[in-house]
Every structure is written in C-alpha cells, then in structure tokens.
Amino acid sequence: MCGIFGYIGDKNCVPILIGGLKKLEYRGYDSAGICVADGCRLTVVKKRGKIADLEGSLRLKKIIGTIGIAHTRWATHGEPNEVNAHPHTDCCGKIAIVHNGIIENYAPLKKLLEQEGHKIVSQTDSEVLAHLIEKFYAGDLEKAVIQALKIVDGAFGLAALHENEDRIVVARRGSPLIVGIGKNEMLISSDAAALLNHTKKAVYMADNEVASVTKNGYIIKHLNGGRLAAKKVDKIKWAAAQVEKGDFAHFMLKEIYEQPETIENALRGRIKHGRIKLSIELNVSTVRRIIITACGTSWHSALLGKYIIESLASIPVEVDYASEFRYRSPLIKRDDLVVAISQSGETADTLGAIREAKEKFAKTLGIINTVGSSIARDVDSGIYLHAGPEIGVASTKAFTSQVAVLILFALYLRQARGGALDKNIIGELCGVPQKIRHILENTSGIKSIAQRFKNSPNFLYLGRGVNFPVALEGALKLKEVSYIHAEGYPAAEMKHGPIALIDKKMPVVFLATEDRFLNKILSNIHEVKARGGIIIAVANGNGSKKVRRLAEHIITVPSTLKSELSPIINVIPLQLIAYYIANAKGINMDKPRNLAKSVTVE
Numbered sequence: 001m002c003g004i005f006g007y008i009g010d011k012n013c014v015p016i017l018i019g020g021l022k023k024l025e026y027r028g029y030d031s032a033g034i035c036v037a038d039g040c041r042l043t044v045v046k047k048r049g050k051i052a053d054l055e056g057s058l059r060l061k062k063i064i065g066t067i068g069i070a071h072t073r074w075a076t077h078g079e080p081n082e083v084n085a086h087p088h089t090d091c092c093g094k095i096a097i098v099h100n101g102i103i104e105n106y107a108p109l110k111k112l113l114e115q116e117g118h119k120i121v122s123q124t125d126s127e128v129l130a131h132l133i134e135k136f137y138a139g140d141l142e143k144a145v146i147q148a149l150k151i152v153d154g155a156f157g158l159a160a161l162h163e164n165e166d167r168i169v170v171a172r173r174g175s176p177l178i179v180g181i182g183k184n185e186m187l188i189s190s191d192a193a194a195l196l197n198h199t200k201k202a203v204y205m206a207d208n209e210v211a212s213v214t215k216n217g218y219i220i221k222h223l224n225g226g227r228l229a230a231k232k233v234d235k236i237k238w239a240a241a242q243v244e245k246g247d248f249a250h251f252m253l254k255e256i257y258e259q260p261e262t263i264e265n266a267l268r269g270r271i272k273h274g275r276i277k278l279s280i281e282l283n284v285s286t287v288r289r290i291i292i293t294a295c296g297t298s299w300h301s302a303l304l305g306k307y308i309i310e311s312l313a314s315i316p317v318e319v320d321y322a323s324e325f326r327y328r329s330p331l332i333k334r335d336d337l338v339v340a341i342s343q344s345g346e347t348a349d350t351l352g353a354i355r356e357a358k359e360k361f362a363k364t365l366g367i368i369n370t371v372g373s374s375i376a377r378d379v380d381s382g383i384y385l386h387a388g389p390e391i392g393v394a395s396t397k398a399f400t401s402q403v404a405v406l407i408l409f410a411l412y413l414r415q416a417r418g419g420a421l422d423k424n425i426i427g428e429l430c431g432v433p434q435k436i437r438h439i440l441e442n443t444s445g446i447k448s449i450a451q452r453f454k455n456s457p458n459f460l461y462l463g464r465g466v467n468f469p470v471a472l473e474g475a476l477k478l479k480e481v482s483y484i485h486a487e488g489y490p491a492a493e494m495k496h497g498p499i500a501l502i503d504k505k506m507p508v509v510f511l512a513t514e515d516r517f518l519n520k521i522l523s524n525i526h527e528v529k530a531r532g533g534i535i536i537a538v539a540n541g542n543g544s545k546k547v548r549r550l551a552e553h554i555i556t557v558p559s560t561l562k563s564e565l566s567p568i569i570n571v572i573p574l575q576l577i578a579y580y581i582a583n584a585k586g587i588n589m590d591k592p593r594n595l596a597k598s599v600t601v602e
C-alpha cells in the first residue's frame with residue numbers, strides 16, 4: 001500500500017530518494033517524505049500531495065547526507081496530511097522510521113507510551129514504532145528495533161535510522177522489503193522497480209527478518225532468534241526501461257499495448273511439440289477439486305479459471321474472494337488444490353487465504369506476476385506470468401496473462417491426467433497475440449465511443465458464459481479510472497432487477513461475440529433496446545452482422561475457434577474504453593483517487 005525506499009553510500013542521497021519514491025508512487029500517493037542523516041543529526045521533510053510537491057519543497061532547502069529513508073503513503077490510519085506523512089520520529093528527533101503495513105495493536109501501545117511520557121503527534125499507527133524503538137534504544141538501533149517489534153502485532157515493512165549510527169535497520173513481516181546491492185552503496189525498497197536505476201542484485205527479505213544495512217553490505221537475522229539468515233542474491237530480470245512510460249502518455253496505455261508481447265511471454269517455453277511444460281512441483285493427477293482465491297481483477301480471472309478448467313480439464317472448481325475465504329473456515333480436504341492469483345503477490349487477503357489453506361493441509365499454487373513476492377514464497381509451487389512490472393494501478397496486462405496461464409494450466413491438468421490435448425486450442429492460443437495487435441491497430445472507433453459517452457453517469461456491462469467475467473472486468477476498469485459507476489452482470493440476470501435502470505441515458509455494453517449464447521444475447525439486446533437503452537456491442541465473425549442491426553455502436557474484434565480464449569481478446573476494447581474515457585475526463589488513470597496498486601493491508 002505504501003512505498004518505502006532507502007539509500008546508504010557515498011553520494012548525496014536526496015535526489016536518489018526522490019527518484020526511488022517516483023518509481024514507487026503507484027503504490028500510494030497521498031503524502032510523502034524523506035529523512036536524511038548527515039552524520040550529526042536527522043533532517044525530516046514531508047508533505048501532503050504528490051512526490052513532485054515534496055521535490056519542490058526540497059529544492060528550497062540545502063539538505064546533504066549520504067544516508068536516507070523515504071516513504072510515499074496510502075493512508076490507512078489518519079487522514080492524508082503533513083503530520084501523518086512518514087517519516088515519523090521519536091520524541092527527540094534522533095530516531096526516524098518509515099513503515100508500510102498496519103500495526104494491529106497500536107492503540108494499547110500508544111496508551112502505554114503516552115503513560116510513559118512519549119509525545120505522539122500523529123493519528124497514525126506507524127508513529128508508535130518510532131517511540132517504541134526510542135523506548136528500547138540503549139546505543140544499538142538493531143537491538144532496539146528487534147525489542148520493539150517483539151511486542152508489535154500486525155504487518156510491517158520498516159526502515160529506521162538513528163542520528164548516531166551509520167546504518168539503516170530494516171525489518172519485514174507481511175509487507176515486502178528488498179535490499180538492493182550496489183558498488184559501495186546499498187538500497188532498500190518495497191519493490192524491485194525502484195532499484196533498477198541502481199542495481200539488479202537484490203535480496204528479498206522474508207517475514208520476521210531484520211537487517212542492518214551499511215554502505216558495504218548487510219547482515220540479515222531472524223527477528224526472534226538473532227541467528228543469521230542464509231539469503232541468496234537474486235538478479236532482477238526487469239530492464240530499467242520497463243518501469244518507464246516510453247512513448248506512451250500513461251503506464252496504463254503502455255501496458256495495454258504490451259499485451260501481445262506479454263501473452264507471448266506467458267506462453268514462451270511452455271508449449272513444446274504440442275505438450276504443455278510447466279515446472280509445477282506438485283502432483284496434480286490426484287487433485288479432486290480446485291479452489292481459486294483472489295481479489296479484484298485477479299478474482300475476475302479466477303472466475304474465468306472456473307469456466308476454463310472445468311471445460312478443458314473436467315475438474316470441479318470453486319472461486320472465492322480471498323477476504324471471504326480466509327475467514328469463513330472453509331471446508332478444505334487434503335486432495336484439494338488452492339490456487340492464489342495475484343499480480344503483486346502481496347495482497348494481504350490473498351496471502352491470508354493461502355495461509356488458511358496451508359493450515360488445512362491443502363496443496364497451494366500461485367499464479368503470480370511479481371517474482372519473490374510474499375505469496376510466491378508462501379505457496380507450494382507457482383506459475384509466473386512473466387508480464388514485467390505492472391505500474392498502472394488498473395490491472396490490464398496482468399489480467400490477460402493470468403487468463404493465458406490459466407488456459408495453460410487447464411491443459412497441463414488434462415495432460416497430467418492422461419487426457420489428449422486439442423491441437424486447435426494450442427494453435428489458437430499462439431495466435432491470440434496477433435489478434436490483440438489487430439485491435440490495438442484499429443482503435444478509432446473505440447476512441448469515438450469513449451468521447452461520446454465520457455459524461456455518462458452509469459454504465460452496464462453484460463455478458464454470458466466466459467463473457468460474464470469479462471463484463472465484470474470491463475465495469476471495474478471503467479469504475480477505477482474514470483470514476484463512472486459501472487456494473488457487470490450475467491446478461492440473463494438483467495431481468496432480475498438491473499433492467500429497471502435502463503433508460504435513454506444508460507449505455508449498455510454487451511459482449512456479443514460468436515458463441516453458443518449469441519442468440520440469447522441478441523434477445524437481451526432487444527430487451528434493452530425496447531426500454532430505450534443505448535447499445536454498445538463487442539462482436540465478431542458472422543455474428544457481427546446480426547449485432548450491427550441492433551447496436552448503435554459496435555466494436556468488431558477477431559474471432560477465435562475456442563471460446564475459452566475469447567476473454568483475452570474481448571477485454572481489450574473494454575480496457576481501451578476505460579482508458580480513453582478517463583483521459584477525456586482529464587483523470588490521471590495511473591494514479592486514480594483512493595486506490596493503490598497493491599492492497600497489502602486488510
């Protein structure tokens with residue numbers, strides 16, 4: 001939810017800290033701040049608003065130092081303002097901390113600290129960490145951090161400085177933290193994207209680990225035991241350019257246009273001589289039921305996973321919101337497979353769901369984009385999307401790669417259980433990237449629809465079968481980035497209530513592509529038209545002639561022989577409609593209000 005960054009080395013850290021925050025701004029952007037140690041004292045500068053506002057106020061101050069920590073915030077406790085911005089300090093300003101996560105027991109800790117005379121000035125939970133460290137500080141920052149965290153419940157990605165110590169002490173539980181290894185310099189960050197301009201060598205900290213980071217190295221210990229943690233140094237596989245916008249106005253548009261390539265990346269090396277190759281360290285031949293759990297857009301691909309796996313592998317699939325699954329005491333059997341889908345691999349509820357599944361001895365699998373993320377480390381096995389960093393808060397390329405991987409996984413399950421693979425579907429799957437390119441090269445109609453409906457207060461998205469989760473995803477995209485209220489429904493469900501919403505001002509987006517439901521969709525279109533609704537239809541093949549006769553606006557997309565693959569194609573125009581409406585409304589859709597890229601708190 002928030003972004004943490006730190007530097008220790010020989011250079012002036014201020015511009016480096018600001019550069020790091022800019023790469024993390026998509027994680028949260030309601031306030032930001034830095035703390036710089038110059039060998040004598042700590043200087044803290046923080047501001048409400050964007051990183052650029054903080055940068056502006058730093059220009060007026062001559063702050064020099066070679067050790068610093070920084071934070072960009074997405075508020076969980078306390079409104080977004082300067083006093084609640086991080087870094088937070090102890091009573092005397094000798095200790096500073098930045099924190100990502102939630103301190104569950106901050107209220108009793110705050111009461112205890114205030115009774116002992118500490119002055120806590122903000123409404124945040126995080127500030128108690130600075131005063132706890134102060135309470136335990138006796139000349140050794142790492143020791144004080146360990147003692148403080150021993151009485152903390154909740155999640156943290158934490159970085160701390162003391163004015164008298166040339167090191168950054170970091171610790172993590174539930175929120176990501178990475179140590180970047182440079183030449184005579186070290187960095188710390190919430191995610192790898194912010195390290196890329198400095199180093200590709202990274203050490204991913206695990207839960208309940210603490211590290212002392214100096215400019216020449218780091219020592220990582222277990223919070224509860226003090227013994228050294230053996231950690232391997234990973235190589236970040238992303239290129240620095242991948243976290244830049246390039247020629248695109250926004251990350252969201254860049255990532256929409258990356259989808260032909262990211263689908264190719266998801267398939268690369270996983271289809272050989274008509275067989276599926278997935279390095280899954282699990283015996284899937286005995287799986288009797290699959291439960292897929294996720295949040296948001298990933299839950300939409302999870303819904304598609306049900307249709308796809310049941311159709312291609314004939315294994316029963318249940319789908320559950322992670323936030324519900326983790327608390328409803330799910331009935332899980334040992335021959336169940338629980339699959340977590342998550343772009344960030346850090347979504348707190350999805351992480352909680354996997355931990356619940358493991359406590360009940362289910363096998364667990366992750367379909368994750370972010371290498372080394374918490375969920376990726378917690379599951380028994382996983383399949384990475386290889387989609388590269390997704391910076392735009394609205395998930396686009398991750399969604400289509402999740403669906404592509406789910407198709408591969410369904411075929412893998414079928415193959416592992418002795419089923420023959422349909423050569424058509426593999427050929428069709430490999431042809432999807434080119435079909436997406438065709439849509440991306442012909443967007444004028446989509447742009448004019450966006451222009452025409454940018455001021456509509458409401459939208460309905462309707463689809464059947466695999467187009468129902470696509471309808472949900474189209475509605476979520478629009479809501480997220482344009483702030484227009486939009487609902488996705490199974491088209492048949494419209495008669496059970498939503499049809500009351502239809503009037504002459506209501507644009508209704510139908511997924512009306514050629515499949516066994518087309519005739520039913522056409523009757524649903526008639527029902528909407530009869531009530532004056534405005535029809536925007538996504539159609540393909542011969543069906544588009546029938547649809548064209550009914551729809552005021554039609555977006556033609558390439559067909560595919562296999563309906564299981566059509567969501568990857570049909571969602572593209574819906575992503576673009578959301579993008580172009582948001583753009584027409586002057587909204588910065590890379591950082592939509594109230595949202596964060598990764599919801600690492602419940």
Ligand code: AGP
Nearest residue numbers: 296297298342343344347394395
């Ligand atoms: C999607 O556009 C949203 N940003 C959000 O719903 C997101 O899909 C959800 O928070 C899950 O994130 P994850 O895939 O990283 O777990």
